[in-house]
Amino acid sequence: MPCCERKRTLPLRTLVIACTLLFLPLAACLAQPAPDAPASRIVSGPGGGCIAGALELPADGPGYQTVRASRSWFWGHPDTVAALETLGRRAEAAGLPTLYMNDISRPHGGPIVGLHASHQVGLDADVWLDVSPKPELTPAARDAVEVASLVTPDGRGVDPARWSAGHVTLLRLAAGLPGIDRILVNPAIKQQLCRTPMADRAWLRVIRPWYGHAAHMHLHFRCPTGQPECRDLAPVPPGDGCDATLAWWFEQLDVPPPPPAPLHPALPLPAACTAILAGPP
Numbered sequence: 082m083p084c085c086e087r088k089r090t091l092p093l094r095t096l097v098i099a100c101t102l103l104f105l106p107l108a109a110c111l112a113q114p115a116p117d118a119p120a121s122r123i124v125s126g127p128g129g130g131c132i133a134g135a136l137e138l139p140a141d142g143p144g145y146q147t148v149r150a151s152r153s154w155f156w157g158h159p160d161t162v163a164a165l166e167t168l169g170r171r172a173e174a175a176g177l178p179t180l181y182m183n184d185i186s187r188p189h190g191g192p193i194v195g196l197h198a199s200h201q202v203g204l205d206a207d208v209w210l211d212v213s214p215k216p217e218l219t220p221a222a223r224d225a226v227e228v229a230s231l232v233t234p235d236g237r238g239v240d241p242a243r244w245s246a247g248h249v250t251l252l253r254l255a256a257g258l259p260g261i262d263r264i265l266v267n268p269a270i271k272q273q274l275c276r277t278p279m280a281d282r283a284w285l286r287v288i289r290p291w292y293g294h295a296a297h298m299h300l301h302f303r304c305p306t307g308q309p310e311c312r313d314l315a316p317v318p319p320g321d322g323c324d325a326t327l328a329w330w331f332e333q334l335d336v337p338p339p340p341p342a343p344l345h346p347a348l349p350l351p352a353a354c355t356a357i358l359a360g361p362p
């Protein structure tokens with residue numbers, strides 16, 4: 082099977098009927114691998130691990146298109162793929178233009194040297210923070226996609242000429258995805274959300290400030306059920322995060338910044354990953 086075909090062997094119509102009979106949400110159900118596909122197995126955590134039985138996010142779907150395919154990987158746990166497809170549909174339903182989706186993980190996970198400290202177990206995904214209307218792109222044009230930073234050069238706020246209510250909508254939709262653990266964005270973006278009047282602020286909890294991330298958000302999902310070898314990150318603290326922990330990021334702008342500590346310290350690959358990384362997707 083070519084590397085980029087989705088591992089689904091049942092006809093779509095059969096899957097739809099099966100999902101309906103089982104009273105399963107159609108979107109989540111369709112994202113599951115066919116019964117004869119290898120079961121997913123996540124070993125360790127995002128900073129050093131691997132995944133067997135990953136699914137590939139299709140290049141196009143309702144409300145989204147993948148970009149930079151020649152240098153990116155779109156393989157994830159079936160729940161991650163289903164959640165991203167859900168994000169595309171919910172964004173479309175909310176009236177947002179097509180989303181650009183980028184790296185998830187390699188076919189078996191593992192390191193993506195030089196690009197990501199995490200993204201190793203199919204539970205991390207990058208989505209560009211671009212809510213402007215866009216055409217359907219050719220493969221070549223998709224490789225050339227560049228999205229401008231939403232943050233001013235001094236790092237103290239968002240660019241008012243670029244920030245919009247659509248960004249708030251997109252981040253809120255992402256925060257409501259099933260299984261979401263946290264979403265990393267630039268501190269200036271988190272600050273802008275904190276300053277935005279809104280009735281429901283509970284979702285701000287999972288929006289976490291981090292270095293970079295001025296043009297894209299990094300989605301991290303919790304370990305799915307039935308993955309005993311999967312390692313979750315420490316829980317996100319309670320509260321909306323619009324507090325001293327956010328102010329700290331801006332205090333760092335006044336002093337020489339320390340070298341960023343990796344959120345996902347590099348870990349030695351577990352021995353179980355040797356066979357997984359060498360095997361078929």
Ligand SMILES: [Zn+2]
Nearest residue numbers: 205206207299
């Ligand atoms: Zn990322």
